[in-house]
Amino acid sequence: MKILHRTEIEKILSSLDPIPKIEEGFVQYSKGLATVPPVGELLMEKGEVHIKYGCIRADEYYVVKVASGFYQNDALGLPSSNGLMLLFSQQTGQLACALLDEGFLTDIRTAIAGAIAxxxxxxxxxxxxxxxxxxxxxxxxxxxxxxxxxxxxxxxxxxxxxxxxxxxxxxxxxxxxxxxxxxxxxxxxxxxxxxxxxxxxxxxxxxxxxxxxxxxxxxxxxxxxxxxxxxxxxxxxxxxxxxxxxxxxxxxxxxxxxxxxxxxxxxxxxxxxxxxxxxxxxxxxxxxxxxxxxxxxxxxxxxxxxxxxxxxx
Amino acid sequence: MKILHRTEIEKILSSLDPIPKIEEGFVQYSKGLATVPPVGELLMEKGEVHIKYGCIRADEYYVVKVASGFYQNDALGLPSSNGLMLLFSQQTGQLACALLDEGFLTDIRTAIAGAIAxxxxxxxxxxxxxxxxxxxxxxxxxxxxxxxxxxxxxxxxxxxxxxxxxxxxxxxxxxxxxxxxxxxxxxxxxxxxxxxxxxxxxxxxxxxxxxxxxxxxxxxxxxxxxxxxxxxxxxxxxxxxxxxxxxxxxxxxxxxxxxxxxxxxxxxxxxxxxxxxxxxxxxxxxxxxxxxxxxxxxxxxxxxxxxxxxxxx
Structure with a gap:
């Protein structure tokens, strides 16, 4: 099992163009080739958490993402967004990689959807x-x-x-x-x-x-x-x-x-x-x-x- | 952020009695002091995944658990159960600990519920x-x-x-x-x-x-x-x-x-x-x-x- 921290993820992403991949993901989703259950949500006093998860059936991995927003973090000098993505094998369920991106990949894939639009x-x-x-x-x-x-x-x-x-x-x-x-x-x-x-x-x-x-x-x-x-x-x-x-x-x-x-x-x-x-x-x-x-x-x-x-x- | 692997978790647990804690958790749950959204579920060709998450509002952390069963793993010499638990701060959303227990803690807490019953x-x-x-x-x-x-x-x-x-x-x-x-x-x-x-x-x-x-x-x-x-x-x-x-x-x-x-x-x-x-x-x-x-x-x-x-x- 691999762990990737934010700095490594940023470096990898700088020499990567995920736009075609994400475009392909949208097409597979609309063709019914993906399983995407409803978004999980946990609301707390100081923050909210969304859990997005699913798989594209032809792909190797399923993904679980935990993304949070804690809007009083600003006052603590902390970013309000946080979270991570987990990549598990669709064949065996084993955890392949934990991407401790602190919400960074969510920001990027959101911007990429804008570029695709x-x-x-x-x-x-x-x-x-x-x-x-x-x-x-x-x-x-x-x-x-x-x-x-x-x-x-x-x-x-x-x-x-x-x-x-x-x-x-x-x-x-x-x-x-x-x-x-x-x-x-x-x-x-x-x-x-x-x-x-x-x-x-x-x-x-x-x-x-x-x-x-x-x-x-x-x-x-x-x-x-x-x-x-x-x-x-x-x-x-x-x-x-x-x-x-x-x-x-x-x-x-x-x-x-x-x-x-x-x-x-x-x-x-x-x-x-x-x-x-x-x-x-x-x-x-x-x-x-x-x-x-x-x-x-x-x-x-x-x-x-x-x-x-x-x-x- | 701390990562605990299965062997460390097993060792820690051997000198720990979580029965009173879990009993307390059931009481807090029944008293409405916990937020426990519906279980997330992802069904795939070879396995099924359940995502259980929530918080006890007076506690320090919220927890997200991913637990899977891949029932053909036996033939591959792999355990059918897998998964991990993530502990995040309820104050800031920051990940405090990833417990890479491979489903072990789910087995234990299930057995403990039996002991409590x-x-x-x-x-x-x-x-x-x-x-x-x-x-x-x-x-x-x-x-x-x-x-x-x-x-x-x-x-x-x-x-x-x-x-x-x-x-x-x-x-x-x-x-x-x-x-x-x-x-x-x-x-x-x-x-x-x-x-x-x-x-x-x-x-x-x-x-x-x-x-x-x-x-x-x-x-x-x-x-x-x-x-x-x-x-x-x-x-x-x-x-x-x-x-x-x-x-x-x-x-x-x-x-x-x-x-x-x-x-x-x-x-x-x-x-x-x-x-x-x-x-x-x-x-x-x-x-x-x-x-x-x-x-x-x-x-x-x-x-x-x-x-x-x-x-x-």
Whole structure:
């Protein structure tokens, strides 16, 4: 049994491109080739834990991931995210590898799902990338978009002027030309590719702000309570894509829009099917939405990729 | 973060008595002081995985356990059970300890639950301990009963003559006087304390075989399919005890008896309440049943006990 610590995992990942693997995972998931039970959840006074687990039946391993958020950790000088991934043999049940990534791989595979959504749904000509939020996903989504888009114009909106300023500096260092939006309105006027990355529980973007030809990837909302997009945006969209239809019926933007009666279930298509059919955005006028709540196949594929790369060294 | 391997865990456990801790865990569970979400389950071609997790809110740690059974491992010379327990801080979410016990602690805490059931439900004078089955639990249940009973007469029934013979030899070495029953009938005639430990999916004991004053602990059935006791035994019993009422409504002997309409839900009492009230067996004529399906509080308490003992060394 191998143990990989965060620093080793970061090093391995720097010379690895898991995008095709995770794309393959989404396709296998949508084709029914994966077993992904409902997400386990443990709510405690100071934090919440999610357990995602499952297997792609043709693969060698099954994966169990424990991911937690303890939001008072900031005051203790500790990261709020934590967790690990465990890779077990599907043949014998033996533990092959414990990836003590402290939540790092979850952040990465979430950003990769954003890049995959962009590959299939982004307008051909991105005028600017609009980022709502200034946290880890606000950074990683932009960094992974570099792998699939040529646009280096970035416009950011955040609640805290200080954090938004930090974000601007950091992302300029990463090769983006970064402007700060005073409002969501301003952001939506210049960006036709928007990523929302906040834990908001009230919509941040209204339907009137969304221009024709815009794509929005919503990654912030992963619970029944959180919501970043007004539900009528999903009603107006030409294409609404879920990473997992069954999960998005219970949490995230699609759940909110279904609950509000703004859309019907039939409107939602699954990312793996979009990838498999090559049928993403049809033209430059469409409004497209990708709602990403995080699926265990992403964890399976990234954990496998890191472990197998570590074995080859 | 500490990693404990199986050999270290076995050594620590040899000088530890977790029975009072696990008893306390059952009481806290029944008092509603624990959070124990439904068991996660992943079924694969060659094996099955159960994820048990939760926390006792006053405790320092939350626990996630992954336990698997891969029943073709025998042919590969590997144990069928596998797994590990993870201890995380309830304050910060940080991983405190990974107990790579390979399923060992699950076996032990299951045997301890049997000893706890015996403490509260066994007849005062056990004529003989009847063990149905010859596997790991058949051994461990008897070994842990030594800690709470004085009876050293043991009668065993198993399907395989060879394995039953091995069992006899092994348990004689452990200080028991062991006879082999040719039938369940014979076993139930001489033993007034019976433990069933098989993965049977059809009842092994009929109501006509159970004498007044008998206690039966059923540990084999932990899924909706498995059943070791005919449901009318539970109907005839004076006291039917579940380790977890909510779990036993979905799996095990009580589930079967409820489904068959043999008993009503009100008949079932929870082990933690029996312990707290000190109201187990009322007299020597009662028939009592304990249905043990395995609750995460057992895992929490044994993992905590082993980890804390390892820190004291």
């Amino acid at each position: 962009a590959k299939h749904l982004a307008p051909a000509n991105i005028t600017a990338i609009g980022i709502v939020g200034t946290g880890i996903q606000a950074r990683l989504q932009a960094l992974y978009l570099k792998k699939v888009t040529t646009c280096r114009q970035l416009i950011v909106w955040g609640r805290s002027a200080e954090k938004t300023g930090d974000y601007q500096q950091d992302m300029q260092r990463e090769g983006f030309e970064v402007s700060i939006a005073d409002s969501i309105d301003e952001l939506a006027q210049s960006a036709n590719f928007i990523v929302t990355t906040t834990p908001s529980t009230t919509p941040l973007i209204n339907v009137s702000q969304v221009r024709q030809g815009t794509h929005i990837t919503a990654v912030g909302s992963d619970t029944p309570e959180k919501q970043e997009l007004a539900s009528d945006i999903l009603a107006r969209a030409n294409l609404v894509v879920a990473d997992s239809i069954s999960q998005c019926q219970q949490r995230g933007e699609i759940y909110q829009a279904l609950k509000a009666g703004s859309i019907q279930g039939e409107k939602v298509v699954e990312l793996g099917n979009v990838i498999a059919a090559g049928q993403g955005r049809a033209d430059e006028q469409q409004i497209t939405i990708a709602d990403l709540t995080g699926v265990a196949v992403q964890d399976i594929k990234i954990a496998e990729a890191v472990y197998l790369a570590s074995e080859k060294k | 015996a403490k509260h439900l066994a007849p005062a004078n056990i004529t003989a301990i009847g063990i149905v089955g010859t596997g790991i639990q058949a051994r461990l249940q008897a070994l842990y009963l030594k800690k709470v009973t004085t009876c050293r007469q043991l009668i065993v029934w198993g399907r395989s003559a060879e394995k039953t013979g091995d069992y006899q030899q092994d348990m004689q070495r452990e200080g028991f006087e062991v006879s082999i029953a040719d039938s369940i009938d014979e076993l139930a005639q001489s033993a007034n304390f019976i433990v069933t430990t098989t993965p049977s999916t059809t009842p092994l004991i009929n109501v006509s075989q159970v004498r007044q004053g008998t206690h039966i602990t059923a540990v084999g059935s932990d899924t909706p399919e498995k059943q070791e006791l005919a449901s009318d035994i539970l109907a005839r019993a004076n006291l039917v005890v579940a380790d977890s009422i909510s779990q036993c409504q979905q799996r095990g002997e009580i589930y079967q008896a409820l489904k068959a309409g043999s008993i009503q839900g009100e008949k079932v009492v929870e082990l933690g309440n029996v312990i707290a009230a000190g109201q187990g067996r009322a007299d020597e004529q009662q028939i009592t049943i304990a249905d043990l399906t395995g609750v995460a509080v057992q895992d929490i308490k044994i993992a905590e006990a082993v980890y804390l003992a390892s820190e004291k060394k």
